Amino acid sequence: MFARAQNGQATGSAPSRWAKLPISLRAIVSGLFLAVISLNVWPVLLAILPMPLAAFAEAAFLLYFLWWAGGGGPPHSTKSGRAASFRSGKLSVMRWVWGLCAALFFAVTVHASIALLFRFVPFPVATFRNGYDLSFVHSQFLKWTAILMSAVSAGICEEIGFRGYMQQPIEQRSGVLPAVLISSLFFMAVHLTKAWATLGMIPIVFGAGLLLGLLAWSADSLLPAIIGHIVMDIGLFAYWWTGIAGTYSARTISETGLDRPFFIAFFAFLASLGIVVFAIFRLRNMDPVTTQ
Numbered sequence: 001m002f003a004r005a006q007n008g009q010a011t012g013s014a015p016s017r018w019a020k021l022p023i024s025l026r027a028i029v030s031g032l033f034l035a036v037i038s039l040n041v042w043p044v045l046l047a048i049l050p051m052p053l054a055a056f057a058e059a060a061f062l063l064y065f066l067w068w069a070g071g072g073g074p075p076h077s078t079k080s081g082r083a084a085s086f087r088s089g090k091l092s093v094m095r096w097v098w099g100l101c102a103a104l105f106f107a108v109t110v111h112a113s114i115a116l117l118f119r120f121v122p123f124p125v126a127t128f129r130n131g132y133d134l135s136f137v138h139s140q141f142l143k144w145t146a147i148l149m150s151a152v153s154a155g156i157c158e159e160i161g162f163r164g165y166m167q168q169p170i171e172q173r174s175g176v177l178p179a180v181l182i183s184s185l186f187f188m189a190v191h192l193t194k195a196w197a198t199l200g201m202i203p204i205v206f207g208a209g210l211l212l213g214l215l216a217w218s219a220d221s222l223l224p225a226i227i228g229h230i231v232m233d234i235g236l237f238a239y240w241w242t243g244i245a246g247t248y249s250a251r252t253i254s255e256t257g258l259d260r261p262f263f264i265a266f267f268a269f270l271a272s273l274g275i276v277v278f279a280i281f282r283l284r285n286m287d288p289v290t291t292q
Contacts, residue, residue: 024182027169030085032186035161038065042153051142055149062156069160085165087221095286099219102279103228105272106215110208110232112269114240115248117200119262123248130195132241143244147237155230162187162209163216163225176217184209196241208232211276218283 018026041061045054067073071083091099137143162183170179187209191197197205216225238245253262 023173024170027166028182028186031161031164031166031183032190033161034069034165035158035190038157038161039153042150046146051137051139052145055145058149058153062153065160066156069164085168086160087164087168087216089221091219091221091223092286095219095221095283096224098279098282098286099215099221099224100227102215102219102276102283103224104231105275105279106208106211106228107232107235108272109211109269109276110204111235112265112272113204113207114201115250115265116262116269117204118248119250119253119265121200122252123250124196124198125243125247127198128196128240129243132237134242134244140244143242144238147234147242147244150237151230151233154233155226155228158187159212159216159222159226159229163213164222167213167216171217176214180210180213180217183213187212211280214280215276215283218280220288 042054042058045057045061048054049057064073069082070086070088071079134143134146137146166186167179167183170182184206188202188206191205192202212225212229215228216222219225235245240248250256250261253259256262
């Protein structure tokens, strides 16, 4: 299925119905299928297994999923297509430097934008905590384990699905701009099902998708985007969604005026976004990655 999604070819003498579909449609279906199915393994494991057994099982699944999505394992006919969608390639030292720089400051950009949002409107604590109850986990250590595993799961599964299997084939067919826009729109649409997806969060999620899409394209690798996504989600799960790392308590500027914390968040947002964009341009101007 997935090799045909990239190559548009079917085995045998005649193309299959799947191979006859437009490449963009096949990429969207493949990306959504992989992202949604793989993401839901972790909640199922949490429901049927105790911590930390569920975490060990999820770690094993993610390792296999990374290997398979990158071109390992059966079926052999889809190996090259899976490797292409995964953007399998060896990053140079400087690509790692700029990729990690973009990844870390991407996370700062997202959190600064959320902090700014809730200086204009009150932070809806109950809405953000809806669906993220960790009361069934009694140990603080195991709560942090659940947070870390949730972040790693989301980072790997969503980047492989959206920035890999969905975006990469559309890039090859139609160029980077349509590919990034399409993957970001579907990334946003999937997250609109969450209780925290308030009106103000929609442009933040869409903007995060754009930056991750550009990072995957410029690095020609999913690894920096996966790392940035994981770092972002650790903060989201631990602080904004579960509160185990603290609770946001700043009042809106309608109450406090334009105070120092507001300007700190504002300039942190501008500076981190500038660094991400600069790192993306540096990555794109480097020599192409070498295949492994």
